[in-house]
Amino acid sequence: MNDSEIMDVEDALQLHTYHKMRLVLEKGSGVYVYDRSGRRYIDFMAAYGVVLLGHSNPAVVDAVKTQAEKLISCHSSVYNEARAACLSRLAKISPPGLSSFYFSNSGAEAVEAAMKLARRATGRVGFISFSGGYHGKTFGALSVTSGLKYRKPFEPLVQGVTFGEYGDEEGLDGLPFSDSAAVIVEPVQGESGVKIPPRGFLKAVEKRCRESGCLLVVDEIQSGLCRTGKMWAHQHSGVKPDMLTVAKGLGGGIPFGVTMVAKRLAEHVEVGDHTTTFGGNPLACAAASAVIDYLLKNRVAERAAGLGEVFGKRMLEMKKSKIYRESRNLGLMAALELRTRFNGVLEEALRLGLITLYSGRNVVRMLPPLTVSEEELEEGLGLLSKAVSKAEKDVSSTS
Ligand SMILES: Cc1ncc(COP(=O)(O)O)c(C=O)c1O
Secondary structure, X not given: OOHHHHHHHHHHHOOOOOOOOOOOEEEEEEOEEEEOOOOEEEEOOHHHHOOOOOEOOHHHHHHHHHHHHHOOOOOOOOOOHHHHHHHHHHHHHOOOOEEEEEEEOOHHHHHHHHHHHHHHHHOOOEEEEEOOOOOOOOHHHHHOOOOHHHHHXXXXXXXXXXXXXXXXXXXXXXXXXXXXXXXXXOOOEOOOOOEOOOOXXXXXXXXXXXXXXXXXXXXXXXXXXXXXXXXOXXXXXXXXXXXXXXXXXXXXXXXXXXXXXXXXXXXXXXXOOOOOOXXXXXXXXXHHHHHHHHHHHOOHHHHHHHHXXXXXXXXXXXXXXXXXXXXXXXXXXXXXXXXXXXXXXXXXXXXXOEEOEEEOOOEEEEOOOOOOOHHHXXXXXXXXXXXXXXXXXXXXXXX
Protein backbone atom coordinates (compact mmCIF):
# COMPACT_ATOMS: atom_id res chain seq x y z
CA MET A 1 0.00 0.00 0.00
CA ASN A 2 1.22 3.51 -0.67
CA ASP A 3 0.74 6.31 1.87
CA SER A 4 -2.54 7.56 0.47
CA GLU A 5 -3.95 4.01 0.31
CA ILE A 6 -3.00 3.46 3.96
CA MET A 7 -4.70 6.71 4.99
CA ASP A 8 -7.76 5.92 2.86
CA VAL A 9 -8.18 2.50 4.47
CA GLU A 10 -7.82 3.90 7.99
CA ASP A 11 -10.18 6.77 7.23
CA ALA A 12 -12.75 4.41 5.76
CA LEU A 13 -12.58 1.58 8.28
CA GLN A 14 -11.39 2.90 11.64
CA LEU A 15 -14.14 4.50 13.67
CA HIS A 16 -13.63 8.26 13.45
CA THR A 17 -12.75 8.99 17.05
CA TYR A 18 -9.21 10.26 16.62
CA HIS A 19 -8.09 13.60 15.24
CA LYS A 20 -5.44 12.38 12.78
CA MET A 21 -2.30 14.03 11.38
CA ARG A 22 -1.61 13.28 7.71
CA LEU A 23 1.47 11.28 8.61
CA VAL A 24 2.28 7.60 8.06
CA LEU A 25 5.02 6.40 10.38
CA GLU A 26 7.06 3.33 9.64
CA LYS A 27 9.75 3.00 12.28
CA GLY A 28 11.36 4.70 15.21
CA SER A 29 14.64 4.81 17.06
CA GLY A 30 15.25 6.81 20.23
CA VAL A 31 13.67 10.25 19.96
CA TYR A 32 13.24 9.95 16.17
CA VAL A 33 10.50 8.44 14.01
CA TYR A 34 10.63 7.94 10.26
CA ASP A 35 7.99 8.06 7.56
CA ARG A 36 8.01 5.67 4.60
CA SER A 37 10.17 7.96 2.47
CA GLY A 38 12.81 7.84 5.21
CA ARG A 39 12.10 11.40 6.41
CA ARG A 40 13.09 11.83 10.04
CA TYR A 41 10.97 13.58 12.67
CA ILE A 42 11.81 14.45 16.26
CA ASP A 43 9.03 12.94 18.31
CA PHE A 44 7.97 15.14 21.23
CA MET A 45 4.48 13.63 21.09
CA ALA A 46 5.93 10.20 21.89
CA ALA A 47 2.53 8.50 21.48
CA TYR A 48 1.05 10.82 24.13
CA GLY A 49 3.87 10.08 26.53
CA VAL A 50 3.92 6.31 26.05
CA VAL A 51 7.39 6.30 24.49
CA LEU A 52 9.11 6.96 27.80
CA LEU A 53 12.45 5.34 26.94
CA GLY A 54 12.61 6.19 23.25
CA HIS A 55 11.37 4.21 20.28
CA SER A 56 12.49 0.58 20.20
CA ASN A 57 14.68 0.93 23.26
CA PRO A 58 16.91 -2.20 23.06
CA ALA A 59 16.23 -3.08 26.72
CA VAL A 60 12.48 -3.23 26.04
CA VAL A 61 12.87 -4.95 22.65
CA ASP A 62 15.05 -7.68 24.19
CA ALA A 63 12.67 -8.25 27.08
CA VAL A 64 9.64 -8.49 24.78
CA LYS A 65 11.41 -10.80 22.32
CA THR A 66 12.66 -13.13 25.03
CA GLN A 67 9.26 -13.31 26.73
CA ALA A 68 7.38 -13.71 23.41
CA GLU A 69 9.47 -16.77 22.64
CA LYS A 70 8.71 -18.25 26.08
CA LEU A 71 5.05 -17.48 26.85
CA ILE A 72 2.85 -14.65 25.62
CA SER A 73 -0.39 -15.43 27.41
CA CYS A 74 -0.89 -16.58 30.96
CA HIS A 75 -4.13 -15.77 32.76
CA SER A 76 -3.79 -14.44 36.29
CA SER A 77 -5.63 -17.49 37.61
CA VAL A 78 -2.28 -19.29 37.38
CA TYR A 79 1.20 -18.12 38.36
CA ASN A 80 4.01 -16.86 36.16
CA GLU A 81 7.59 -15.72 36.79
CA ALA A 82 7.45 -12.64 34.52
CA ARG A 83 4.44 -11.42 36.51
CA ALA A 84 6.08 -12.09 39.88
CA ALA A 85 9.25 -10.32 38.74
CA CYS A 86 7.22 -7.31 37.62
CA LEU A 87 5.31 -7.21 40.93
CA SER A 88 8.58 -7.24 42.88
CA ARG A 89 9.87 -4.30 40.84
CA LEU A 90 6.62 -2.35 41.24
CA ALA A 91 6.93 -2.84 44.99
CA LYS A 92 10.38 -1.20 44.75
CA ILE A 93 9.14 1.95 43.00
CA SER A 94 5.65 2.34 44.48
CA PRO A 95 5.08 5.09 47.07
CA PRO A 96 5.45 3.91 50.69
CA GLY A 97 2.55 1.73 51.81
CA LEU A 98 1.15 1.01 48.33
CA SER A 99 2.05 -2.64 48.16
CA SER A 100 -0.85 -4.33 46.33
CA PHE A 101 -1.15 -4.07 42.57
CA TYR A 102 -4.05 -4.57 40.17
CA PHE A 103 -3.05 -5.15 36.54
CA SER A 104 -5.05 -3.91 33.57
CA ASN A 105 -4.40 -2.69 30.03
CA SER A 106 -4.88 1.07 29.95
CA GLY A 107 -5.05 4.22 32.00
CA ALA A 108 -8.83 4.35 32.08
CA GLU A 109 -8.97 0.79 33.38
CA ALA A 110 -6.50 1.62 36.14
CA VAL A 111 -8.84 4.47 37.14
CA GLU A 112 -11.94 2.22 36.96
CA ALA A 113 -10.30 -0.22 39.36
CA ALA A 114 -9.40 2.58 41.78
CA MET A 115 -12.99 3.87 41.73
CA LYS A 116 -14.55 0.47 42.35
CA LEU A 117 -12.09 -0.34 45.09
CA ALA A 118 -12.71 3.04 46.76
CA ARG A 119 -16.43 2.26 46.95
CA ARG A 120 -15.71 -1.25 48.22
CA ALA A 121 -13.31 -0.09 50.91
CA THR A 122 -15.26 2.91 52.22
CA GLY A 123 -18.87 1.88 51.61
CA ARG A 124 -19.38 5.41 50.26
CA VAL A 125 -20.64 6.30 46.81
CA GLY A 126 -19.37 9.76 45.84
CA PHE A 127 -16.19 10.95 44.21
CA ILE A 128 -14.44 14.30 44.07
CA SER A 129 -12.51 15.39 41.01
CA PHE A 130 -11.29 18.75 39.69
CA SER A 131 -11.84 21.16 36.83
CA GLY A 132 -9.49 20.33 33.96
CA GLY A 133 -9.01 16.79 35.29
CA TYR A 134 -8.65 14.02 32.71
CA HIS A 135 -8.87 10.41 33.82
CA GLY A 136 -10.00 8.53 30.70
CA LYS A 137 -13.15 7.85 28.72
CA THR A 138 -14.69 4.61 29.97
CA PHE A 139 -17.88 5.29 31.94
CA GLY A 140 -16.34 5.43 35.41
CA ALA A 141 -13.22 7.31 34.34
CA LEU A 142 -15.32 9.66 32.20
CA SER A 143 -17.48 10.45 35.21
CA VAL A 144 -14.46 11.98 36.96
CA THR A 145 -13.13 13.62 33.78
CA SER A 146 -14.22 17.24 33.69
CA GLY A 147 -14.40 18.08 29.95
CA LEU A 148 -18.06 18.73 29.06
CA LYS A 149 -17.55 17.89 25.39
CA TYR A 150 -16.48 14.39 26.42
CA ARG A 151 -19.17 13.95 29.09
CA LYS A 152 -22.35 15.49 27.72
CA PRO A 153 -23.16 13.05 24.90
CA PHE A 154 -22.93 10.07 27.26
CA GLU A 155 -24.85 11.20 30.32
CA PRO A 156 -26.06 9.91 32.70
CA LEU A 157 -22.61 8.93 33.95
CA VAL A 158 -21.68 7.40 37.31
CA GLN A 159 -23.65 9.40 39.88
CA GLY A 160 -22.26 11.26 42.86
CA VAL A 161 -19.28 13.08 41.36
CA THR A 162 -18.49 16.63 42.54
CA PHE A 163 -15.94 18.81 40.77
CA GLY A 164 -13.80 21.28 42.67
CA GLU A 165 -11.62 24.02 41.21
CA TYR A 166 -8.12 22.67 40.53
CA GLY A 167 -5.59 24.63 42.55
CA ASP A 168 -8.16 26.43 44.69
CA GLU A 169 -7.26 25.57 48.26
CA GLU A 170 -10.01 27.66 49.85
CA GLY A 171 -12.65 26.08 47.64
CA LEU A 172 -11.86 22.67 49.14
CA ASP A 173 -14.00 23.52 52.16
CA GLY A 174 -17.12 23.41 50.00
CA LEU A 175 -16.47 19.88 48.74
CA PRO A 176 -18.22 16.81 50.19
CA PHE A 177 -15.16 14.96 51.49
CA SER A 178 -17.13 13.24 54.28
CA ASP A 179 -19.61 11.73 51.83
CA SER A 180 -17.07 10.71 49.20
CA ALA A 181 -15.29 7.42 48.68
CA ALA A 182 -12.30 9.09 47.03
CA VAL A 183 -10.87 12.20 45.55
CA ILE A 184 -9.00 11.64 42.31
CA VAL A 185 -6.40 14.17 41.29
CA GLU A 186 -3.55 14.60 38.83
CA PRO A 187 -0.47 16.03 40.57
CA VAL A 188 0.19 17.91 37.32
CA GLN A 189 -2.73 18.07 34.90
CA GLY A 190 -1.71 16.71 31.51
CA GLU A 191 -4.54 16.86 29.01
CA SER A 192 -5.64 20.28 30.14
CA GLY A 193 -2.23 21.71 29.27
CA VAL A 194 0.39 20.87 31.89
CA LYS A 195 -1.20 22.72 34.80
CA ILE A 196 0.96 22.70 37.91
CA PRO A 197 -1.11 23.37 41.05
CA PRO A 198 0.00 26.04 43.53
CA ARG A 199 2.29 24.86 46.33
CA GLY A 200 0.26 23.46 49.18
CA PHE A 201 -2.81 22.51 47.14
CA LEU A 202 -2.22 18.76 47.15
CA LYS A 203 -1.26 18.84 50.83
CA ALA A 204 -4.54 20.64 51.55
CA VAL A 205 -6.46 17.98 49.62
CA GLU A 206 -4.63 15.28 51.57
CA LYS A 207 -5.47 16.98 54.88
CA ARG A 208 -9.22 17.01 54.03
CA CYS A 209 -8.95 13.33 53.10
CA ARG A 210 -7.34 12.37 56.40
CA GLU A 211 -9.92 14.33 58.38
CA SER A 212 -12.88 12.81 56.56
CA GLY A 213 -11.92 9.24 55.66
CA CYS A 214 -12.12 10.05 51.95
CA LEU A 215 -9.37 8.20 50.03
CA LEU A 216 -6.71 10.03 48.05
CA VAL A 217 -6.22 8.59 44.56
CA VAL A 218 -3.35 10.15 42.66
CA ASP A 219 -3.52 9.74 38.88
CA GLU A 220 0.06 9.53 37.63
CA ILE A 221 -0.81 8.06 34.23
CA GLN A 222 0.78 11.00 32.42
CA SER A 223 3.00 12.49 35.11
CA GLY A 224 4.52 9.36 36.62
CA LEU A 225 7.62 7.23 35.98
CA CYS A 226 10.25 9.99 36.27
CA ARG A 227 8.68 12.36 33.73
CA THR A 228 8.60 15.34 36.09
CA GLY A 229 12.04 14.75 37.62
CA LYS A 230 10.90 12.41 40.39
CA MET A 231 9.60 8.85 40.11
CA TRP A 232 6.11 10.24 40.89
CA ALA A 233 4.99 13.83 40.42
CA HIS A 234 3.08 13.86 43.73
CA GLN A 235 6.45 13.49 45.49
CA HIS A 236 7.12 17.16 44.68
CA SER A 237 4.38 17.98 47.18
CA GLY A 238 5.01 15.32 49.83
CA VAL A 239 1.50 13.80 49.93
CA LYS A 240 0.92 10.12 50.64
CA PRO A 241 -1.72 8.62 48.35
CA ASP A 242 -3.99 5.71 49.25
CA MET A 243 -3.99 4.58 45.63
CA LEU A 244 -2.03 5.51 42.53
CA THR A 245 -2.81 4.87 38.87
CA VAL A 246 -0.10 4.39 36.25
CA ALA A 247 -0.17 3.31 32.58
CA LYS A 248 1.19 4.89 29.34
CA GLY A 249 4.97 4.28 29.37
CA LEU A 250 4.98 1.52 31.97
CA GLY A 251 4.68 -1.30 29.43
CA GLY A 252 7.34 0.16 27.12
CA GLY A 253 4.61 0.48 24.46
CA ILE A 254 2.77 -2.75 25.31
CA PRO A 255 -0.68 -1.81 26.69
CA PHE A 256 -0.46 -1.90 30.47
CA GLY A 257 -2.17 -0.20 33.40
CA VAL A 258 -1.59 -0.66 37.12
CA THR A 259 -3.58 0.44 40.15
CA MET A 260 -1.33 0.63 43.20
CA VAL A 261 -3.25 0.09 46.40
CA ALA A 262 -2.55 0.50 50.14
CA LYS A 263 -2.46 -2.88 51.87
CA ARG A 264 -5.24 -1.96 54.33
CA LEU A 265 -7.58 -1.23 51.38
CA ALA A 266 -6.60 -4.36 49.48
CA GLU A 267 -8.03 -6.40 52.34
CA HIS A 268 -11.55 -5.30 51.35
CA VAL A 269 -11.34 -6.91 47.91
CA GLU A 270 -12.99 -10.25 47.31
CA VAL A 271 -12.16 -12.79 44.62
CA GLY A 272 -14.09 -11.92 41.48
CA ASP A 273 -14.71 -8.28 42.45
CA HIS A 274 -12.71 -6.95 39.56
CA THR A 275 -10.77 -8.91 36.93
CA THR A 276 -9.79 -8.64 33.28
CA THR A 277 -8.67 -11.38 30.89
CA PHE A 278 -5.38 -9.74 29.90
CA GLY A 279 -4.46 -8.39 33.36
CA GLY A 280 -0.94 -9.44 34.29
CA ASN A 281 -0.09 -10.57 30.77
CA PRO A 282 3.53 -11.87 30.80
CA LEU A 283 4.56 -9.85 27.73
CA ALA A 284 3.44 -6.57 29.30
CA CYS A 285 4.96 -7.61 32.64
CA ALA A 286 8.34 -8.44 31.06
CA ALA A 287 8.35 -5.10 29.22
CA ALA A 288 7.44 -3.23 32.41
CA SER A 289 10.25 -4.92 34.33
CA ALA A 290 12.69 -3.77 31.64
CA VAL A 291 11.28 -0.23 31.84
CA ILE A 292 11.57 -0.09 35.63
CA ASP A 293 15.12 -1.49 35.60
CA TYR A 294 16.12 1.08 33.00
CA LEU A 295 14.58 3.97 34.94
CA LEU A 296 16.43 3.00 38.11
CA LYS A 297 19.76 2.01 36.55
CA ASN A 298 20.06 5.13 34.42
CA ARG A 299 18.88 7.61 37.06
CA VAL A 300 16.25 8.80 34.63
CA ALA A 301 14.44 10.98 37.18
CA GLU A 302 17.56 13.10 37.75
CA ARG A 303 18.09 13.32 33.97
CA ALA A 304 14.51 14.50 33.42
CA ALA A 305 14.91 17.13 36.14
CA GLY A 306 18.13 18.47 34.57
CA LEU A 307 16.77 18.47 31.02
CA GLY A 308 13.58 20.08 32.31
CA GLU A 309 15.61 23.14 33.27
CA VAL A 310 16.97 23.40 29.73
CA PHE A 311 13.45 22.94 28.37
CA GLY A 312 12.05 25.67 30.58
CA LYS A 313 14.78 28.15 29.67
CA ARG A 314 14.48 27.55 25.94
CA MET A 315 10.70 27.97 26.00
CA LEU A 316 11.08 31.20 27.95
CA GLU A 317 13.29 32.56 25.16
CA MET A 318 10.24 32.37 22.89
CA LYS A 319 8.68 35.05 25.08
CA LYS A 320 9.76 37.70 22.58
CA SER A 321 7.17 36.36 20.16
CA LYS A 322 3.84 38.21 20.10
CA ILE A 323 1.95 34.91 20.08
CA TYR A 324 3.66 33.59 23.27
CA ARG A 325 1.44 33.72 26.33
CA GLU A 326 3.13 31.42 28.87
CA SER A 327 5.31 28.35 29.10
CA ARG A 328 5.11 25.71 31.81
CA ASN A 329 7.04 22.58 32.56
CA LEU A 330 7.92 20.20 35.32
CA GLY A 331 10.82 18.09 34.09
CA LEU A 332 9.95 16.81 30.64
CA MET A 333 6.21 17.47 30.85
CA ALA A 334 5.93 20.76 29.00
CA ALA A 335 3.47 23.18 27.46
CA LEU A 336 3.74 26.35 25.45
CA GLU A 337 0.57 28.41 25.73
CA LEU A 338 -0.11 30.73 22.81
CA ARG A 339 -2.23 33.81 22.28
CA THR A 340 -3.48 32.15 19.10
CA ARG A 341 -4.86 28.71 18.30
CA PHE A 342 -2.21 25.98 18.37
CA ASN A 343 -2.80 24.85 14.76
CA GLY A 344 -0.32 27.19 13.03
CA VAL A 345 2.57 26.20 15.30
CA LEU A 346 1.70 22.51 15.30
CA GLU A 347 1.46 22.33 11.52
CA GLU A 348 4.63 24.32 10.89
CA ALA A 349 6.54 22.27 13.48
CA LEU A 350 5.43 19.11 11.70
CA ARG A 351 6.50 20.56 8.33
CA LEU A 352 9.91 21.31 9.84
CA GLY A 353 10.21 17.79 11.28
CA LEU A 354 8.99 18.06 14.88
CA ILE A 355 5.92 16.19 16.15
CA THR A 356 4.13 17.78 19.10
CA LEU A 357 0.67 17.44 20.61
CA TYR A 358 -1.86 19.91 21.89
CA SER A 359 -4.28 20.75 24.66
CA GLY A 360 -7.48 22.74 24.38
CA ARG A 361 -7.34 25.45 21.71
CA ASN A 362 -4.05 27.23 22.28
CA VAL A 363 -1.55 24.96 24.02
CA VAL A 364 1.29 23.07 22.33
CA ARG A 365 2.14 20.18 24.65
CA MET A 366 5.31 18.11 24.64
CA LEU A 367 6.10 14.79 26.32
CA PRO A 368 9.46 13.82 24.80
CA PRO A 369 11.08 10.47 25.57
CA LEU A 370 13.06 10.75 28.82
CA THR A 371 16.08 9.35 27.00
CA VAL A 372 16.34 12.46 24.80
CA SER A 373 19.85 13.95 24.75
CA GLU A 374 20.48 17.64 25.40
CA GLU A 375 21.45 18.10 21.73
CA GLU A 376 18.23 16.45 20.56
CA LEU A 377 16.23 18.58 22.96
CA GLU A 378 17.91 21.72 21.59
CA GLU A 379 17.27 20.52 18.04
CA GLY A 380 13.55 20.00 18.76
CA LEU A 381 13.14 23.28 20.58
CA GLY A 382 15.00 25.08 17.79
CA LEU A 383 12.36 23.78 15.38
CA LEU A 384 9.59 24.79 17.77
CA SER A 385 11.03 28.29 17.98
CA LYS A 386 11.10 28.54 14.17
CA ALA A 387 7.50 27.32 14.02
CA VAL A 388 6.45 29.97 16.55
CA SER A 389 8.17 32.71 14.47
CA LYS A 390 6.46 31.53 11.28
CA ALA A 391 3.04 31.36 12.96
CA GLU A 392 3.61 34.85 14.38
CA LYS A 393 4.38 36.18 10.91
CA ASP A 394 1.28 34.49 9.48
CA VAL A 395 -0.91 36.00 12.21
CA SER A 396 0.59 39.48 11.65
CA SER A 397 0.07 39.29 7.89
CA THR A 398 -3.62 38.33 8.24
CA SER A 399 -4.44 40.89 10.93
C1 LIG B 1 -3.88 11.57 33.72
C2 LIG B 1 -4.53 10.57 32.82
N1 LIG B 1 -5.38 9.68 33.33
C3 LIG B 1 -6.01 8.77 32.56
C4 LIG B 1 -5.77 8.69 31.21
C5 LIG B 1 -6.47 7.66 30.38
O1 LIG B 1 -5.55 6.73 29.91
P1 LIG B 1 -5.91 5.82 28.63
O2 LIG B 1 -5.98 6.72 27.45
O3 LIG B 1 -4.76 4.84 28.56
O4 LIG B 1 -7.20 5.16 28.92
C6 LIG B 1 -4.89 9.61 30.63
C7 LIG B 1 -4.65 9.59 29.18
O5 LIG B 1 -4.13 10.49 28.58
C8 LIG B 1 -4.26 10.57 31.45
O6 LIG B 1 -3.40 11.47 30.94
